[in-house]
Structure formats: structure tokens, C-alpha cells
Amino acid sequence: MVVDSNLTLYSYWRSSCSWRVRIALNLKKIPYSYHSVNLLKGEHLRPEFLSVNPRSFLPVLSLGGGANLADSMAIIEYIEEKYPDSGIPLLPKSPEARAVVRSLAYYVSSGIQPLQNMNVMKRVGAGDSAKAAAHNKHFITIGFDALEKELERSAGKYAVGDELSLVDVVIPAQVYNAIRFGVDMSKYPTISRLNATLEKIPEFIAADAWHQPDTPENERRS
Numbered sequence: 038m039v040v041d042s043n044l045t046l047y048s049y050w051r052s053s054c055s056w057r058v059r060i061a062l063n064l065k066k067i068p069y070s071y072h073s074v075n076l077l078k079g080e081h082l083r084p085e086f087l088s089v090n091p092r093s094f095l096p097v098l099s100l101g102g103g104a105n106l107a108d109s110m111a112i113i114e115y116i117e118e119k120y121p122d123s124g125i126p127l128l129p130k131s132p133e134a135r136a137v138v139r140s141l142a143y144y145v146s147s148g149i150q151p152l153q154n155m156n157v158m159k160r161v162g163a164g165d166s167a168k169a170a171a172h173n174k175h176f177i178t179i180g181f182d183a184l185e186k187e188l189e190r191s192a193g194k195y196a197v198g199d200e201l202s203l204v205d206v207v208i209p210a211q212v213y214n215a216i217r218f219g220v221d222m223s224k225y226p227t228i229s230r231l232n233a234t235l236e237k238i239p240e241f242i243a244a245d246a247w248h249q250p251d252t253p254e255n256e257r258r259s
């Protein structure tokens with residue numbers, strides 16, 4: 038199935054929520070245009086972007102014609118519902134299996150990532166970047182302690198069994214942030230093993246932080 042879409046993704050190379058949407062779009066084989074919003078330059082707080090998303094957060098998926106979706110998990114579930122036959126399914130079929138996948142994926146997207154988001158970091162650190170980084174390390178560690186135990190039980194080749202799912206979509210960016218903020222990843226062999234598998238998959242590589250149009254030159258990978 039070839040999807041003809043008119044989608045624009047407002048994104049920033051290492052925004053973890055943008056990263057997960059990029060993975061999902063690639064796995065679903067949905068083409069999109071990339072509109073970069075530089076968080077470090079505060080472009081998300083400028084009127085041009087606030088008129089697109091009053092929440093000021095990335096990502097936003099613009100559907101064309103003025104409709105903008107502004108929550109990464111809602112965007113991914115929209116793509117899944119809109120294009121069920123394109124690419125791979127991101128949710129399993131049975132309601133029980135779907136709930137398992139959602140509960141693990143939402144644990145990362147709602148239970149870990151928001152606690153270490155840039156706005157929280159700024160408020161907690163109040164100008165002290167080491168303090169902000171320690172805050173992030175603390176909450177990602179607590180989150181990963183539990184996630185590791187859950188994934189020990191659920192994982193096969195991928196996070197839940199042997200098929201890729203929404204859980205795999207949310208893992209790479211959270212691991213990136215864990216490493217960025219000094220979390221000891223040796224405590225998490227299952228998360229690390231899954232991430233090592235995922236980072237070799239072409240759709241994940243094309244979505245990762247190091248291969249985006251706005252990735253800084255010194256961060257780019259071939």
C-alpha cells in the first residue's frame with residue numbers, strides 16, 4: 038500500500054517525543070515533511086509555533102487544512118488507525134494484548150519522560166544544570182528499575198514478544214536520555230539488549246537523533 042500523505046511533522050532532532058513519532062511514521066511507511074523547531078533557541082515559545090500548538094510542546098503533526106495533532110501518543114495511535122494496512126501494526130489484535138502494550142508504552146511516555154522534560158529540568162535546576170541533570174537521572178533510574186522488571190517478563194525478540202510494537206517505538210529516545218543524564222545502563226540488560234536490536238533497524242535509524250535535517254553537524258552519524 039502506498040500512502041499519499043500531506044503530513045508535516047514539527048520536530049526537533051533530539052526531542053524524545055518527536056523521535057518516537059518519527060519511528061512510528063517510518064514503521065507505518067507514511068511519508069511526511071520535516072519542519073524543525075529549535076528548542077534550544079526557544080523557537081517553540083515564539084508566536085509562529087504557539088499558533089500551531091498553544092501547549093508549546095513538540096511534536097506536532099499537521100494534517101494539512103489547519104488540523105494539528107499535538108500529543109505524540111495520540112499522533113501515533115491516529116497513524117495506526119488511519120493507516121491500518123500500511124507498514125506494520127503497532128498494536129496487537131486482542132484487547133488484552135493491546136492493553137499490555139499500551140500500559141508499558143504509556144509508562145515510558147507518561148510515567149518517565151515528562152518528569153525529565155526540558156521545562157521540568159529548567160524549573161528544578163533553576164540555572165544549575167548539574168542539579169537538573171541529577172533530577173533527570175533520578176527519575177529515569179526509578180522508571181527504568183520498574184521497566185526492566187516488566188520487560189524481563191514481556192520481552193521476546195522485541196519488548197513484547199517477537200513482534201515490534203508501540204513499546205519498542207518509545208524505548209530508543211528514553212535510553213538516549215538515560216545515557217545523556219548518566220544513568221547506569223548496566224543495571225538494565227533487557228532494556229539495553231532491546232535497544233541494541235532496535236538501533237540496527239533501518240526505520241529506527243532514519244528516525245534517530247543523529248539523522249535528522251536539524252541534527253547539528255558535530256552530532257551527525259553516517
Ligand SMILES: O=C(O)/C=C\C(=O)CC(=O)CC(=O)O
Pocket residue numbers: 051052053054076077150153154155214
Ligand atoms: O537540550 C536540548 O537539546 C533541548 C531539548 C531536548 O533535548 C529535549 C528534551 O529535553 C526533552 C525530551 O525530549 O525528553
